[in-house]
Amino acid sequence: MTTTEQPVTTFAGETEMQQKAKDHLWMHFARQSVMEDGAGVPIITKGEGHHIWDSKGKKYFDGLSGLFVVNAGHGRRRLAQVAAKQAEELAFFPLWSYAHPSAIELADRLASYAPGDLNRVFFSTGGGEAVETAFKLAKYYWKLQGRPTKHKVISRAVAYHGTPQGALAITGIPAMKEMFEPVTPGGFRVPNTNYYRAEEMGFTGTEEQFGVWAANRIEEMIQFEGPETVAAVFLEPVQNSGGCFPPPPGYFQRVREICDKYDVLLVSDEVICAFGRIGHMFACDAYGYVPDMITCAKGMTSGYSPIGATIVSDRLYEPFKHGQTSFYHGYTFGGHPVSSAVALANLDIFEEEGLNENVRTNSPIFRQTLEKLLDLPIVGDVRGDGYFFGIELVKDKATKETFDDAESERLLRGFLSKGLFDAGLYCRADDRGDPVVQLAPPLTIGPAEFDEIEGILRSVLTEAWSRL
Ligand SMILES: Cc1ncc(COP(=O)(O)O)c(C=O)c1O
Numbered sequence: 064m065t066t067t068e069q070p071v072t073t074f075a076g077e078t079e080m081q082q083k084a085k086d087h088l089w090m091h092f093a094r095q096s097v098m099e100d101g102a103g104v105p106i107i108t109k110g111e112g113h114h115i116w117d118s119k120g121k122k123y124f125d126g127l128s129g130l131f132v133v134n135a136g137h138g139r140r141r142l143a144q145v146a147a148k149q150a151e152e153l154a155f156f157p158l159w160s161y162a163h164p165s166a167i168e169l170a171d172r173l174a175s176y177a178p179g180d181l182n183r184v185f186f187s188t189g190g191g192e193a194v195e196t197a198f199k200l201a202k203y204y205w206k207l208q209g210r211p212t213k214h215k216v217i218s219r220a221v222a223y224h225g226t227p228q229g230a231l232a233i234t235g236i237p238a239m240k241e242m243f244e245p246v247t248p249g250g251f252r253v254p255n256t257n258y259y260r261a262e263e264m265g266f267t268g269t270e271e272q273f274g275v276w277a278a279n280r281i282e283e284m285i286q287f288e289g290p291e292t293v294a295a296v297f298l299e300p301v302q303n304s305g306g307c308f309p310p311p312p313g314y315f316q317r318v319r320e321i322c323d324k325y326d327v328l329l330v331s332d333e334v335i336c337a338f339g340r341i342g343h344m345f346a347c348d349a350y351g352y353v354p355d356m357i358t359c360a361k362g363m364t365s366g367y368s369p370i371g372a373t374i375v376s377d378r379l380y381e382p383f384k385h386g387q388t389s390f391y392h393g394y395t396f397g398g399h400p401v402s403s404a405v406a407l408a409n410l411d412i413f414e415e416e417g418l419n420e421n422v423r424t425n426s427p428i429f430r431q432t433l434e435k436l437l438d439l440p441i442v443g444d445v446r447g448d449g450y451f452f453g454i455e456l457v458k459d460k461a462t463k464e465t466f467d468d469a470e471s472e473r474l475l476r477g478f479l480s481k482g483l484f485d486a487g488l489y490c491r492a493d494d495r496g497d498p499v500v501q502l503a504p505p506l507t508i509g510p511a512e513f514d515e516i517e518g519i520l521r522s523v524l525t526e527a528w529s530r531l
Pocket of ligand 1: 189191192333334361
């Protein structure tokens with residue numbers, strides 16, 4: 064267990080900093096009330112490789128790459144230097160009717176990685192904006208085709224696609240939306256690919272059959288709503304929210320068939336899954352399908368500067384090539400020169416260090432190591448792909464009975480998140496679906512670190528069970 068109290072960064076003003084946070088900082092997706100109790104909020108001050116340090120000098124294993132972001136690991140001086148150099152040369156210029164070299168080069172690079180004819184890149188500053196862009200483009204595209212009623216979008220239960228009101232209409236987590244209703248209209252939900260709980264969705268059969276069954280629910284929804292009203296389907300290659308649901312074999316092939324049959328666009332939301340998380344630059348390559356659009360962000364710069372992108376097929380771009388048509392959409396900081404330059408250098412690191420290959424080679428070992436935890440009574444399922452795994456916690460392994468709200472609150476918020484962190488592992492205890500511990504470490508690690516993660520999880524999950 065790496066809970067070395069090595070004071071790499073000592074922070075003099077801890078008390079003062081906590082007070083300022085309490086007085087002024089509004090955290091995201093968080094209970095502000097944690098500021099009010101004596102403990103305060105963890106303040107992270109430094110990162111190096113797959114480790115982070117807090118303001119008291121305590122070291123942690125970053126088991127979530129920040130937030131599925133720091134794929135190349137922390138503390139890469141080269142990326143910091145590229146950012147500084149670009150800021151000196153040209154700190155900012157917009158892509159509004161002008162261009163700059165780093166965005167041009169990055170668009171070219173992303174197009175070269177993208178499958179099929181996905182050759183056109185529209186930049187944003189993050190994932191939610193990339194999804195928003197794809198939603199607006201889908202609607203506009205069909206209007207330009209003379210089919211203005213095609214405006215609805217389909218996504219999966221419990222899926223997270225971002226917080227802007229359009230992206231929120233695609234997000235499938237009612238508890239995150241109800242306070243903002245009415246959100247943008249037109250979002251419809253189909254079952255996700257949670258094979259562990261397929262029976263609860265009324266399905267029994269093999270995983271392959273489940274894939275076809277789940278894909279067919281998309282066809283059913285298109286038929287229910289009317290194909291002439293449906294613009295696009297938004298799917299993550301591996302669904303994050305709910306706890307890492309990989310696609311069953313054949314799922315995406317059937318989805319592609321359905322989309323083609325009904326003239327519905329397929330958007331691969333790769334905000335988490337792109338840039339090595341699944342061992343490929345784009346995860347659609349891992350599962351052998353070509354979408355009409357890819358949305359991506361996070362790992363593109365490994366977090367050294369923010370950026371997002373929507374990568375679009377030649378077919379979708381075609382109407383914008385001519386005459387007076389323009390896409391009335393954009394972001395001041397979309398394709399920011401510093402972020403674009405950092406992304407290029409980050410992708411160079413991927414190539415030079417073979418990060419995708421590292422993930423592909425070691426992913427089966429990571430899975431096997433985590434599967435050792437299945438001997439614990441609280442661990443119901445281990446699932447995922449690449450360097451992206453979820454461990455579902457259950458009250459009863461035989462029946463797969465999950466925890467009720469009060470138990471979940473006590474287990475996840477009351478003990479597990481803090482317990483894992485205190486034990487030196489930063490990861491995520493997520494209850495947006497059934498309770499899941501999620502892991503998405505930097506892509507630089509290997510078997511020794513998998514053992515370290517397993518060791519910490521084993522001791523904390525064992526204690527969690529004893530406290531139930
Ligand atoms: C699949 C997916 N889409 C969209 C988003 C939104 O990205 P951002 O937080 O950069 O707006 C996320 C964020 O985690 C995501 O996982």
